[in-house]
Amino acid sequence: MGAHEYLEKYTRSLPGGALAWERTIFSRTGQWDAGELIDEVVDIAWDAFMAEFALERPGLDISYSGNYLVIRPLTVVGDDFLSLAA
Numbered sequence: 140m141g142a143h144e145y146l147e148k149y150t151r152s153l154p155g156g157a158l159a160w161e162r163t164i165f166s167r168t169g170q171w172d173a174g175e176l177i178d179e180v181v182d183i184a185w186d187a188f189m190a191e192f193a194l195e196r197p198g199l200d201i202s203y204s205g206n207y208l209v210i211r212p213l214t215v216v217g218d219d220f221l222s223l224a225a
Contacts, residue, residue: 161206
């Protein structure tokens with residue numbers, strides 16, 4: 140099993156379309172370092188949130204909620220773009 144398959148096994152779907160992983164899965168494996176696992180998590184999220192014929196990968200909002208790393212598609216509305224740039 141590779142890192143991608145390992146993380147897919149522990150992926151949780153949240154209401155609103157977000158994906159989540161328990162924070163402990165990034166430290167309890169000795170096969171991969173946390174950086175490799177984060178890269179794979181982002182790839183899984185891009186695969187899940189990318190439209191079928193899209194030319195660009197969607198922006199991602201990555202945050203912690205309790206004991207979970209949560210990733211949801213980034214939605215920018217009007218003036219919010221400037222606050223994200225800061």
